[in-house]
Amino acid sequence: MIETLLVFWRSRPLKLTLSIILLTMSVLFAAEFFDLRGEQRHGLREAHKMVAESLAVQMSTLASVSDLKGLQLSASALVERNPDVMAVSLTSNTGSILAEYGDLTQLKKISTGSTLNNMNVPIFNGNQTWAHLQIAFLQINTLAIKLRFFGFMLAGCFLLYVLFLRKALVQLDPSQVVPSRVNSAFNMFNEGVVILDDKLRILLINDSAAQTIGKPTEKLLGHLLDEWPWQQPDDWQPPWTTTLRSGLKLSDQALRLRLDNGETRVLVASCSTVGQEQDGVRGVLVTLDDMTAIEQKNDDLAKTLRELRSSQASITQKNRELEALATQDPLTGLANRRALMTSLEHEFAKALRVPAPLSCIMVDIDHFKSINDNHGHGVGDEIICAVANTLIAECREYDTVGRYGGEEFVIVLPGLSSDEAMDVAERIRRRVSLLSKNPAIPVKSLSASFGVHSVKSNTSSIMQLLEQTDEALYSAKRTGRDRVVCYSDDLANPDTGINDTVVHTESHHNASRVIELEAMVQQRSRDLEILREYDSLTGIPKRALFMQRIETEVQRAKRLKLNIGTMSLEIRDLNRIITTFGHKASDKLIIEFVSRLQDGLRSSDMVSEITDDHSMSLITTNEYGVLLSDLDDSAQAMPVITRLRRLLSKPFEIDGQKLYLGVNIGVSLYPQGGSDATELMDSACQARSEAALKPDKVSHCFASASLERVSREYISLEADLYEAYESRQFEV
Template structure:
């Protein structure tokens, strides 16, 4: 059974290689003597300190200032952590002064030769040796915290291996991520991508941009090199309708998660120089041979100008609709003016004749009755003569309101001419129409308010003539003629009354 070959990531291999190179450089420097030696530096510093003290204390000894030497040693031990103790010893081996626990720390060096931890400083008074200053130092690699690490070339190697590996690893991962894949893409392919009007972005599995074309860089107002390595969702994507951040509406993320393409998603982007731009975005996942998602390809179509023109078109259509509504409203007003009497708002004679023809045909087709009432204001000329034409118009207007309130909405009321009105009543017999006419007559006769003050016993009354299809009229004009003759029969009989056409026929037959 063959063992599966271990795959090591390129970033890890490069990091290990860089660490080995660094270690080789350090070892070479150490062998050439270029690396600093802490022990040598410490011993050199202690030697210089001892020589300085020898000169200083010899000068003080010549002056006989033993107390100054004692104070200097105390300050030396107190301020220098490397100096454990110090003592001034005379030539007869007696301790004149000491600082620190000298008896515990001091060990006589062999042959009176200074060692890295014990130094002898001879003090001269002139040419004669006066005494000796003894200094006890900390070991170069003491057992204190990190003491054994300081200055150790071995631990330097360990430190560089661990920290260098981590530093190289993260640095190379970032560097490799930002390497321009365009360098390995054939120039003709890159030129084809840059020739596209749509922005094209190639993303890895972490949503980081590894390839962009020039169009996308222009869309977001940045250079292609500054975009590489960034997450596509880090741009200021907004929801077009609300202008709120699009935190979970990125089509390329949805495509990678669902492994299905996403098309026609609109997002807005607030760019520094180009302002608010609107994009129609498509996203498609990139799968390897095993079906695992390795990234996504996203296209960005700038539809800002298209949407602006669409918005202008919508505004124009709204204006046209408003204009059309206004025109329809005006047409209705014109229709009312053309079909209605301006004083009474009743149908004028022309439109009334059209409506009468329509109701007449419907009555014949359905076999339903149709009635007609003709109304005329009594002594209207007298009202005009006594109170003026304005008062007469007011009486006519009030008469129209009385008729409209007294009949049904489906009844057709017309100002037939002057002070004369005509009413057509669908689905009403002559008997029913006569009863309605009588009720209207009484209402007119008893009405007090006519919009004008009447004096000299003037009272507004009306004469009415009634007919119906059951009286043998063969066409609408003949029915109007019957109603008109019945009206004049009411006038001839003394006014303020209702006369039916069949009664007029009976009288004519009796006289005949």
């Protein structure tokens, strides 16, 4: 108990209270010393009383002898000789004025009692009141005395309290103890610094820490650091609390602070104790390092890295697609003609440099046109893929197998002589002849012809090698098909026998010959029957055959669960072109249009044998139809649209003038656009009408709204990549 009282006696609040009391008493003593409260009024009142009583005695004596003149002289003498007396009046009991002198306006009619400034004294004659004497003294302003006293107290207390508290508040605001140069250095720290007392209240805080929470320093002093809006779990213990209780030094404590404006700051706090507990002074030094900007940069960097990885993956994928477009045949997956020629050039140069053997096999499927005519292009495509798979299976991993065009293939065999290449070709021939036994291929018989040639000392170029291999293939075709022929100089003379270079199977030869003759008869009959179904200007089939082909492909797509596509195209303002340039020039323009359309489709390899029946058609005078077969998914139609848009956007030349055609393209895909040929073409025509409303010179529209949205982004990206590839910004 005694110890508690001692602590209280030494406490700062008690000391401050006693100091204020002493200061107030000092001001009161000073006011009393200078008589600022007006205590002199008592002596003044006594003096006035003595003057009044003296005059009353004198006038009572004069009244007893009825000396009225003496009364008047006494009154006038009092006023004239005493500057504090302003007026004198003697009034009888009957109310008559016996004597008066001075400024009578200063007199106040007071029947009884007196004031400091006015005295009312009775005059006795014997034992009875004879008259009343009124004396008006100089006015004393008591309100001014009170105001003077109050003003002195106010000013005195104000000055003394200010001087005292400037010293005393140092005990309450420790920041005032810090010299200005030290405080400036304290504020120069980039990281926030906070000093807490033993109650974890903020004693000192620098500008950086105050800016972290967005409040002025003065409003933070004396408050708990725990009161800041920390984003932490409910059972979280602040690190400064841990440091104060345990004395442990903590560092790199991650904290999150949620500001009033919704912003979240990421801070790293370090805490250590300050002061000595035995001295009664103990607190915590807290440093707050704002990592928000770094954290944001890290997040931005991570986001950028993710976007870069995504972009890199997209670019890699597009490069693969471009590489596939540039080097692979989409139908068979074999090397296309461009990649085939590149590989052959490389192997040819290597064979000459080493030197080393190099052989070439050229393969052509027999009676392939008859297969297309009798079974449709879908079956023809299946046979092409089956033969391609057979070639790959019978060749080595480092051999190059490519589609040379249509139903022709070329195999490059590095390191093999003519005899070894002949063995490979014969093995493949036998395997091809067995494909017809596969139920998935609806043909009675299937065969292929092979031409073989090897690089000789006199072979000057790959073109010479290919031409001589082609001559061997032609010889195999001419001599009955389904056989392997190796090139020799004797092939240059058609009359020379080639028995030594022909390998064939006699069991198949006669049957193949009969099939060939039958197919020729059927083809001639068919040509005569459907000649009227072809457009005489462009040579493409008309609507009837085209619709039959679509229906056939729809049935096949249903059976094999494939996608097909139909396209409807028209030339804008064709009538105006005819009127301007004439029919002859317009016919040339239409032929060039159809030729460019066929080249675009052929280069895309999305439709095999474009120049054969039913793949492209003249629907009406100014409407052209295109059938896209064997689409694995709808996305495969988009590269075709992109290529056509690019080709048709190039100028056409008519009568020596460059003309840019406007073309509308409508696309409908099975099964989204319809379940039969009529529905597919109707939806394609409707999509073409919607394409006509777009501002593009060459515009397209998908019948499916969802595919239309996807196609815009896909086609734009594919076009940009193709342009980059053509300008050699990409290397594949």
